[in-house]
Amino acid sequence: MSLDEAKINGWDEFDVIIVTGDAYVDHPGFGSSIIGRVLENSGYRVGVIAQPKWENADDFKKLGKPRLFFAVSGGNTDSMVSNYTPSKRLRHEDAYSPGNKEGMRPNRASVVYSNKLKEAYPDVPIIIGGIEASLRRFAQYDYWSDKVRQSILADAPANLLVYGMGELQILEIADRLKKGTPVSEITDIDGTSWKMEVKKWKENKEEILKEYIEISPYIEVSKDKALYARAFRDTYYEQDPVRGKGIVQVHPKTVVVQNKPMRPLKQEELDHVYELPFTRKAHPSYKERIPALDMVRFSINTHRGCFGSCSFCAIVMHQGRVIRSRSVESIMREAKRFRNMKGFKGTINGLGGPSANMYGMDCKNWEKNGTCKDKLCIHPSACPSLNTSHDKLIDLMQRLREMPGISRVFVGYGVRYDLALLDEKYMEELCAHHVSGQLKVAPEHYSDNVTKVMKKPNRETFEKFEEKFNEINKKVGKDQYLVAFLMSGHPGCTLDDMIENAEYIRDTDKYTKQVQDFTPTPMTTATCMFHTGIDPFTDKEIYVATSPKDKNIQRALLHYKDTGNHSLVMEGLKQADRLDLAGNTWNCLTSKKKRGKNGWW
Structure with missing residues (x-):
């Protein structure tokens, strides 16, 4: 992480410099660390710039100019997920930062970092990867701006995008650049995306489509939700390293070309990666703990x-x-x-x-x-x-x-x-x-209408598991419990489904604090549904709670016992014509009190 450390190794420059939105933790649970160790194991000199300040390019110059390329990652999670709650409020903590501090990474970190690196070293190739880049490789609905954004390759001045698990791709890229191959000619590696000039695409479209499929252009999917859903489905179907094909999507100023997925690592390769000499520690320069490491060390x-x-x-x-x-x-x-x-x-x-x-x-x-x-x-x-x-x-x-x-x-x-x-x-x-006394499981919902859309096991399956879990614990003499995680606001979940869910929780004594509101994150089927209101695999319309009010009512029904949620629960019961659940009897979800001319509360 410093030139002084490089000198200890006898290095006067780096071959590759990794720029990441997370603190630097040398643990196989952190993607940037895996990439760094894999490159190091192959003889490359690797530096790390972790959570650089992005107001200017100074922090991006502190390790000097790499001989081969910069590798950029937003971190272990999409930077927008790291920075914002499902209700789009700024988070007050970040488990991947020292001391759990927020504000250590910019919004859309991969784009910001790439721009600063291009400003600092215009002639050095930039390779983007990690979750943020991987899942934004095509035009994607962005929940935080509530619009369809271009592929991250169209927004960032990067030369290549590595998607999926990137060990094989990053080594192949490094080897080719080391041999002197221009980065502009590295266009055939599986598991990568690259940019083609619009003119070249128009001139060679017929030949290219012998090996690739074309999905609807950015301009069209940004305006037509049915086309967006169809493009997502086509992309989903090709996500296989054996039968999958490459995909092309035209953008106004560039054409994004995705090669077919990279093959998974073989067992011996996977063994090798996880047995590299990770210290499983945070870098010694940090004075405060990094919570994400505590969870997985x-x-x-x-x-x-x-x-x-x-x-x-x-x-x-x-x-x-x-x-x-x-x-x-x-x-x-x-x-x-x-x-x-x-x-x-x-x-x-x-x-x-x-x-x-x-x-x-x-x-x-x-x-x-x-x-x-x-x-x-x-x-x-x-x-x-x-x-x-x-x-x-x-x-x-x-x-x-x-x-x-x-x-x-x-x-x-x-x-x-x-x-x-x-x-x-x-x-x-x-x-x-x-x-260890509690087993965390994720039924996510107790309405079969919703679990069907989620592609999760139905309620009966969960009940069978719970029954068997309790039976076996009794048999082995253990006092252990299930902790169920639930989700509100998922596409396909109506107000009636949420009330059914709340009644089941009430009847089975399954009230839990472990709940979350559905967050539309890039490249999931549910996010496609949230944006389009269409099931991309059936082309049928699907209900989605998109307004903040509707989402808050659904969330409140999961925590109907919380007095602060009573007004939202009451509003939901009124909308669903279920005021039979408002009152003071055992089966009610909220109390029923007079509140002047505004009616029942």
Whole structure:
């Protein structure tokens, strides 16, 4: 992070300089750190500029000019999500910053950083990547400005965009630039997007469309919601490294070209990445703790990918549906290293991936044919071709907890409970040894109308899981509980659905503080629905609560016991013609009191 540190290594310049919106934490849970370690392992000299001040270009010059390129990331989350709440208010804390301080990164960080780097070093290539760039690679609805923005490549002066998990792409880019290939000629790497001149596109369109598909131009999707939904669907269908095709989208001043997705890392490659010499510490220059590190410092990532395909989640568009699992031996070696680390007290506090219990699962069709274009792996039920056995995961958990120096291994979150129900042995292992008293699960909603749109398991499946969880805990003599996470305002959720949800919570004593309002983030199916009011896969209209008032009423119904929400709950009951739920009897969601000429409150 400084030229003095570089001199200790005998370096007088850097090959690559990473600019990130997060504090610099050398941990495999931080994307910029993985990219840095991967480049370093291949012999490249890597510098990091973390959370630079962006008022001018001075901070961007502090490591000098890199020999090859700048690699820019907004951080582990989209900068707008980091900076704003679902109600578009500025956040007062940022877990990826020292001392949890807010205001350490600009809005649309990747664009701002790229502009400052171009100002500082006009001739140095800029490669953007990470969640923010990856999920804004085409024209996308931006919730915070309430408009369709151009591809981030059209807004930022970057040469290339790396989307998805970027280890293979970034190494290929570095190797080619090292050999002297101009960045303008690097246009054929899978998992990257690049810019083409409009004139060249017009002259070569027919030839290009032999290998690529074209989606509606920015100008059209920014005005026509049906075309926006269709463009999203076409993009979604091509998100597969085996059968997927490249995609072209025309913008007013440039043409954005996305090559097909990069293949997932092989098991030995994934093992290698996670066994690089991460210190699992924040950079020593920081005087205050970084909360995001506290959450994951002694956790282990076992796999990548998720075939759950939840509508509100972007993992399918970033990591993909294919599961790539690390070997048991690699995970054991990582756990073994924990024992010599300061602060480790014998507890691995997280074991899993995007979904904790998809480790070791696969499909016989993935390698040859890719994921199915016309159906999902697990919704509405598990595909017969999908291997849903938990045997490999059970073996891993057993071996970890038997390791000397490891006292506890917890799986506190991320369990896909419809999968867990398919394997009682896994549930017994989980309850007996790997829950710390509470298991966090995410039914998200208790109305089947809504979970169907979310592509989540229905209420009956959750009830079966809860029943089995309680039964097994009683059997093994454990007093453990489920903590359910719920969501309000998701597309497809009507006021009637929300009242049904509240009544179910009331009747089953499932009142919880663990709730969130749906936030439309780039490149999710739910965000497409929120913007267009259309299900992109059926072309049917779908209800969306878009006004702040409607969203607040839905959120209030989840916390109907909070006296501060009574007026919103009452308003919702009036709109739904459900004043039978206003009163002082046991089944009411809010009290009913006279308030002068304004009627009932």
